[in-house]
Amino acid sequence: MNREIPYKIYLEESEMPKQWYNVRADMKNKPAPILNPATLKPITVEELSPIFCTELAKQELDETTPYFDIPEEIREFYKMYRPAPLVRAYCLEKKLGTPAHIYYKFEGNNISGSHKLNSAIAQAYYAKKQGLKGVTTETGAGQWGTALSMACSYFDLDCQVYMVKVSYEQKPFRREVMRTYGAQVTPSPSMKTEVGRKINAEFPGTTGSLGCAISEAVEAATTQEGYRYVLGSVLSQVLIHQTVIGLETKAALDKYGIKADTIIGCAGGGSNLGGLISPFAGEILRGEADYEIIAVEPASCPSLTRGRYAYDYCDTGKICPLAKMYTLGSGFIPSANHAGGLRYHGMSSIVSQLYDDGIITARSVEQTEVFKAAEMFARVEGILPAPESSHAIKVAIDEALKCKETGEEKNIVFGLTGTGYFDMVAYQKYNDGEMTDYIPTDEELAKSFATLPKVD
Amino acid sequence: MNREIPYKIYLEESEMPKQWYNVRADMKNKPAPILNPATLKPITVEELSPIFCTELAKQELDETTPYFDIPEEIREFYKMYRPAPLVRAYCLEKKLGTPAHIYYKFEGNNISGSHKLNSAIAQAYYAKKQGLKGVTTETGAGQWGTALSMACSYFDLDCQVYMVKVSYEQKPFRREVMRTYGAQVTPSPSMKTEVGRKINAEFPGTTGSLGCAISEAVEAATTQEGYRYVLGSVLSQVLIHQTVIGLETKAALDKYGIKADTIIGCAGGGSNLGGLISPFAGEILRGEADYEIIAVEPASCPSLTRGRYAYDYCDTGKICPLAKMYTLGSGFIPSANHAGGLRYHGMSSIVSQLYDDGIITARSVEQTEVFKAAEMFARVEGILPAPESSHAIKVAIDEALKCKETGEEKNIVFGLTGTGYFDMVAYQKYNDGEMTDYIPTDEELAKSFATLPKVD
Numbered sequence: 002m003n004r005e006i007p008y009k010i011y012l013e014e015s016e017m018p019k020q021w022y023n024v025r026a027d028m029k030n031k032p033a034p035i036l037n038p039a040t041l042k043p044i045t046v047e048e049l050s051p052i053f054c055t056e057l058a059k060q061e062l063d064e065t066t067p068y069f070d071i072p073e074e075i076r077e078f079y080k081m082y083r084p085a086p087l088v089r090a091y092c093l094e095k096k097l098g099t100p101a102h103i104y105y106k107f108e109g110n111n112i113s114g115s116h117k118l119n120s121a122i123a124q125a126y127y128a129k130k131q132g133l134k135g136v137t138t139e140t141g142a143g144q145w146g147t148a149l150s151m152a153c154s155y156f157d158l159d160c161q162v163y164m165v166k167v168s169y170e171q172k173p174f175r176r177e178v179m180r181t182y183g184a185q186v187t188p189s190p191s192m193k194t195e196v197g198r199k200i201n202a203e204f205p206g207t208t209g210s211l212g213c214a215i216s217e218a219v220e221a222a223t224t225q226e227g228y229r230y231v232l233g234s235v236l237s238q239v240l241i242h243q244t245v246i247g248l249e250t251k252a253a254l255d256k257y258g259i260k261a262d263t264i265i266g267c268a269g270g271g272s273n274l275g276g277l278i279s280p281f282a283g284e285i286l287r288g289e290a291d292y293e294i295i296a297v298e299p300a301s302c303p304s305l306t307r308g309r310y311a312y313d314y315c316d317t318g319k320i321c322p323l324a325k326m327y328t329l330g331s332g333f334i335p336s337a338n339h340a341g342g343l344r345y346h347g348m349s350s351i352v353s354q355l356y357d358d359g360i361i362t363a364r365s366v367e368q369t370e371v372f373k374a375a376e377m378f379a380r381v382e383g384i385l386p387a388p389e390s391s392h393a394i395k396v397a398i399d400e401a402l403k404c405k406e407t408g409e410e411k412n413i414v415f416g417l418t419g420t421g422y423f424d425m426v427a428y429q430k431y432n433d434g435e436m437t438d439y440i441p442t443d444e445e446l447a448k449s450f451a452t453l454p455k456v457d
Numbered sequence: 458m459n460r461e462i463p464y465k466i467y468l469e470e471s472e473m474p475k476q477w478y479n480v481r482a483d484m485k486n487k488p489a490p491i492l493n494p495a496t497l498k499p500i501t502v503e504e505l506s507p508i509f510c511t512e513l514a515k516q517e518l519d520e521t522t523p524y525f526d527i528p529e530e531i532r533e534f535y536k537m538y539r540p541a542p543l544v545r546a547y548c549l550e551k552k553l554g555t556p557a558h559i560y561y562k563f564e565g566n567n568i569s570g571s572h573k574l575n576s577a578i579a580q581a582y583y584a585k586k587q588g589l590k591g592v593t594t595e596t597g598a599g600q601w602g603t604a605l606s607m608a609c610s611y612f613d614l615d616c617q618v619y620m621v622k623v624s625y626e627q628k629p630f631r632r633e634v635m636r637t638y639g640a641q642v643t644p645s646p647s648m649k650t651e652v653g654r655k656i657n658a659e660f661p662g663t664t665g666s667l668g669c670a671i672s673e674a675v676e677a678a679t680t681q682e683g684y685r686y687v688l689g690s691v692l693s694q695v696l697i698h699q700t701v702i703g704l705e706t707k708a709a710l711d712k713y714g715i716k717a718d719t720i721i722g723c724a725g726g727g728s729n730l731g732g733l734i735s736p737f738a739g740e741i742l743r744g745e746a747d748y749e750i751i752a753v754e755p756a757s758c759p760s761l762t763r764g765r766y767a768y769d770y771c772d773t774g775k776i777c778p779l780a781k782m783y784t785l786g787s788g789f790i791p792s793a794n795h796a797g798g799l800r801y802h803g804m805s806s807i808v809s810q811l812y813d814d815g816i817i818t819a820r821s822v823e824q825t826e827v828f829k830a831a832e833m834f835a836r837v838e839g840i841l842p843a844p845e846s847s848h849a850i851k852v853a854i855d856e857a858l859k860c861k862e863t864g865e866e867k868n869i870v871f872g873l874t875g876t877g878y879f880d881m882v883a884y885q886k887y888n889d890g891e892m893t894d895y896i897p898t899d900e901e902l903a904k905s906f907a908t909l910p911k912v913d
Binding site for chain 2: 009014078081082110118154174182382383420425426
């Protein structure tokens with residue numbers, strides 16, 4: 002076979018992005034400003050600076066600068082594991098018998114096993130540059146904590162990770178990877194912080210949530226000298242760093258003259274999705290092109306498809322700034338049978354605004370269907386996907402099967418954010434036929450919506 | 458920084474090898490023939506065929522054909538995860554402060570996590586082509602079993618894996634990956650086979666060995682209709698398939714005009730090492746170039762550095778053909794504290810002969826030193842290496858530090874065969890300071906040498 006498009010498109014180092022893209026600069030309707038929880042007024046860089054590194058606080062609030070230079074140290078680090086390949090899923094296409102052309106941007110080819118490293122290294126870099134001793138963070142599925150541990154080890158920063166208890170227990174080996182990279186890992190809610198003790202008292206036996214781990218990490222950052230808090234998703238700064246995914250994807254497609262029709266990403270906090278789609282959304286916003294963009298979320302944590310677009314706390318402890326976003330309420334905790342990440346109650350304010358403006362669409366899927374898609378993908382494409390990424394696989398397969406019916410040769414591009422090496426407990430459940438689905442009832446959502454703050 | 462040599466050298470698909478190389482064709486001293494265990498005479502393709510696929514039996518015994526065409530179906534599969542990058546270890550060089558240039562061929566960028574897939578897909582292909590129902594095999598650290606499961610799933614073959622009991626227990630998640638790819642996994646020694654029952658009776662509570670799992674898998678293959686046995690290392694056929702590593706490495710070095718000085722690989726059964734070094738050894742054998750080649754083995758299983766060059770059984774159950782090789786005796790079982798693979802009692806007959814002829818050298822290293830090197834490598838290069846691969850890292854670091862003393866700008870190339878995602882029990886031991894070393898005493902080796910057969 003002599004194919005024009007190889008299985009894997011790798012950019013040259015010289016073709017790698019030198020700037021991150023800030024899609025807000027092209028948005029007519031900007032995301033609503035994030036609010037200081039004490040004053041409920043738009044927060045300033047000064048007010049954010051006790052929590053975040055100053056440079057990151059600036060990126061967080063900057064709605065007008067379209068591009069940020071990627072510092073050379075970060076570009077050098079990127080070269081260790083990037084460019085990530087854009088893979089043509091020839092074998093999946095054949096298996097499905099679809100005329101569609103399926104591409105996936107594979108971000109799992111680094112040891113943290115996911116795209117999270119793209120922002121971890123940026124945040125560690127700015128922390129180091131500011132002369133900090135260390136950073137604190139939360140991690141859910143463990144991908145972010147692993148990535149941050151790697152990044153901190155590279156820049157010789159202390160790294161304290163609060164890991165959602167259910168993941169800590171389901172993924173003991175994640176902890177050891179983080180420890181190998183020198184991080185301290187604490188199951189959350191812990192007894193180490195005031196907010197952790199309070200949550201443990203209020204909800205005895207809770208398996209934790211991202212929102213709660215965030216509260217603990219923020220408290221730990223603000224009560225230790227020389228520490229700041231870093232976050233793996235949700236924030237605009239993270240989404241900006243993750244645009245390296247979308248920019249590389251676009252460059253690879255352009256290199257081969259491929260025009261994407263449908264772009265699909267899984268959505269938890271929204272940063273990988275936002276990073277993947279930003280350059281494409283920018284073209285839509287500027288009226289240069291049209292794409293169908295689909296955000297895929299778990300039916301068990303459906304912030305876009307069933308949430309409210311409202312101001313909410315980013316964390317359960319309500320000590321973080323408030324953001325206007327699609328949210329289930331900061332009191333929402335996904336049911337314990339939910340495997341893997343994508344368990345955050347809210348959604349990136351940028352993604353939320355793009356969704357509200359109809360630039361992107363959203364779909365929710367149930368986890369047994371997701372694992373079925375994951376297994377099929379693994380068997381033909383040779384990559385064992387993370388449960389999170391498999392949400393995108395599921396919808397990519399659905400879309401490719403629609404093309405089979407209509408005969409359309411659509412170009413479907415999806416983000417394969419990571420590998421499932423540390424998700425074998427969930428795979429085992431699936432293999433044993435013991436995986437279950439859970440869709441929160443309207444009553445349950447009403448209860449968590451009741452935790453929404455009243456903000457005009 | 459504007460560097461001539463990128464962090465990662467990727468060949469184009471069109472530059473990938475189209476043939477495997479059979480170094481025996483260039484060896485003046487051929488490896489001694491493998492013997493039929495019943496007659497102790499050189500075995501024939503016909504006699505091997507009840508155990509191996511016929512095409513593989515032919516490759517096994519062919520000492521004169523220098524190149525074998527890689528079938529197109531296998532080349533297509535290779536494109537899913539190959540070419541593997543040749544990485545310039547800029548960060549490790551900087552950390553060590555060495556003038557040496559360090560390169561590693563990274564074979565861990567596929568879901569089986571190692572180079573094993575290179576031969577697994579070839580063996581599955583020939584089995585399918587022969588119209589078989591399935592294959593049986595053994596696995597130690599689990600890399601081979603995972604790779605074979607993937608390959609069998611791709612060609613829709615049944616896959617039965619006997620997994621060394623100690624690894625089965627240390628690596629529960631490995632089993633789930635194999636199951637996800639549809640394989641049956643049995644801890645060895647089991648009660649399913651005659652030889653397994655015999656070994657369990659003779660050595661109650663044994664944690665198993667590769668030699669013993671091989672016996673079980675061979676028995677399972679020969680007692681089921683439509684099954685053959687496949688092996689992940691040791692055999693010449695496997696070494697031939699693994700030359701794709703060395704051929705790509707050589708092509709990548711040539712592309713950038715780099716002449717290797719020192720080539721380092723870890724050695725268990727010898728297939729990854731043999732595959733990496735074959736093209737270089739071929740040049741030495743043909744008098745075209747000179748290289749220092751170093752095989753690195755664990756001090757706890759030192760077949761090259763302390764073994765005897767003699768005919769031995771390839772398996773504990775003594776039902777496989779005999780090979781002349783460096784061996785500790787088929788009764789040798791590494792101490793239980795030994796982590797990961799590289800636990801085979803013998804060594805590829807090709808590697809053994811090259812070693813005996815002085816074409817390659819060998820060195821043994823202790824595991825705490827190996828994990829120390831692994832941790833340093835992980836922290837600067839961002840890849841958490843498999844314990845097996847870390848043996849090569851350890852010696853590459855040693856060699857680079859020698860260059861620091863002498864000021865030599867040597868080009869050091871080593872094989873990074875895989876990732877350590879499933880070795881976190883061992884990493885945890887190291888992180889907790891509980892890892893120990895073990896070097897077998899002369900008395901212990903004398904005891905296992907006593908299991909060597911008497912063959913003239």
